[in-house]
């Protein structure tokens with residue numbers, strides 16, 4: 001086992017080293033995404049330096065972990081290059097207009113900047129597009145963890161009628177199989193003709209090359225005390241103590257986690273309840289439980305109002321109602337708007353939400369949510385800490401976005417509720433069924 005790991009590690013290191021050198025500070029503007037005419041899909045970004053596979057020579061890069069989540073032999077330069085091309089391939093969609101990159105734009109840290117994504121024919125979905133950066137480390141994919149590998153994940157948007165809308169994967173494959181360039185690239189990468197399995201493997205291999213560390217926070221942890229401002233240092237302390245963020249954004253509760261800020265678990269932190277309300281959620285859940293035919297979770301998650309049930313759609317356990325996967329926090333400054341429904345505009349809103357975090361109306365609220373009594377200065381410190389997780393490619397963009405969010409936060413704090421933040425913890429009401 002150790003030998004296999006070592007080989008994988010060496011391979012990974014070699015490939016990452018062989019890949020394009022890093023350019024720093026490539027993205028410079030984070031304009032709001034363009035408004036779209038009815039029936040129109042968003043424009044497809046062009047692949048640029050930010051789309052390139054990332055080097056492993058980054059401070060904070062978790063070499064052993066990366067090797068353990070990379071199937072041996074999958075990351076050759078030919079396969080990764082093919083995967084990148086496929087990620088930008090609009091012919092994989094039913095109308096030839098939408099590619100993976102439409103919603104996962106490298107210039108926006110592989111998100112789309114919209115509350116919820118818009119796909120083929122301008123169809124709006126129910127969920128916010130997560131970043132692809134560091135998605136290789138997720139134990140499950142999607143906000144509800146409905147698939148467990150990047151290969152299986154990649155198949156779903158291609159045929160989802162509101163995303164890329166191909167009638168079948170075979171149909172999408174047949175459209176690229178007529179292209180001479182793809183034929184020779186598949187032969188070079190896999191030694192055989194264009195086929196579905198290799199296509200999905202190539203996309204996943206490209207995604208596994210998108211590792212993103214080397215942030216000021218990583219330099220701070222590596223010993224450079226000046227890498228982050230004092231406010232971010234205070235924020236990091238709060239994160240692990242009074243603000244209780246580490247209870248979910250860390251692998252273990254009792255040990256500081258400096259790598260991904262995930263727990264591979266699902267929680268209801270009270271986002272869905274804000275829009276849907278208890279009665280609607282309970283009603284949706286009871287209908288799902290009564291349903292005889294198997295549920296198409298992907299279709300429901302992207303396109304239906306029961307999307308708000310989250311993990312429950314996968315497990316059908318009432319305790320999973322409105323639960324979503326704890327997302328990683330790297331580059332979070334440039335991946336807004338926030339949460340599974342993109343309902344919050346700024347990191348100040350996010351922290352305001354946690355600050356009041358009690359169970360006044362949400363029967364399924366995670367027991368680790370409670371009022372935090374964070375002061376305004378402490379909220380600013382937490383935001384400064386989150387901002388320090390921005391990788392160098394997005395430094396300039398992050399500075400602009402920080403200024404933009406700060407300006408909004410000066411006039412608009414829709415989630416701020418000081419009385420609740422400094423009030424007692426209310427036990428959540430009992431579940432309705």
Ligand code: HEC
Pocket residue numbers: 087098099100101102103104117118119120125127128129130131132135138140141142143144150153154155157158162163164203207301302
């Ligand atoms: C129309 C917009 C859209 C397109 C096109 C699209 N995605 Fe996504 N992607 C999303 C949304 C929205 C989610 C979250 C959906 C959910 O959790 O239910 C997502 C989730 C993901 C995730 C899971 C990340 C995580 O942290 O859970 C990966 C990986 C991913 N997409 C890769 C791809 C690939 C590969 C393609 C092309 C084959 C693609 N996407 C096409 C919008 C899109």
Ligand code: HEC
Pocket residue numbers: 239243244245246247248249266267268269271272323324325326327328329332335337338339340341350351354366368369382
């Ligand atoms: C009980 C577990 C839990 C705790 C405690 C917690 N989080 Fe989260 N966090 C989550 C989950 C789950 C989500 C996704 C929820 C959703 O979208 O419905 C999330 C989402 C986020 C997001 C949005 C990320 C994105 O890409 O949209 C940020 C930022 C965040 N958390 C920061 C924090 C901070 C800062 C703290 C401490 C003040 C904290 N979290 C405490 C579980 C938790």
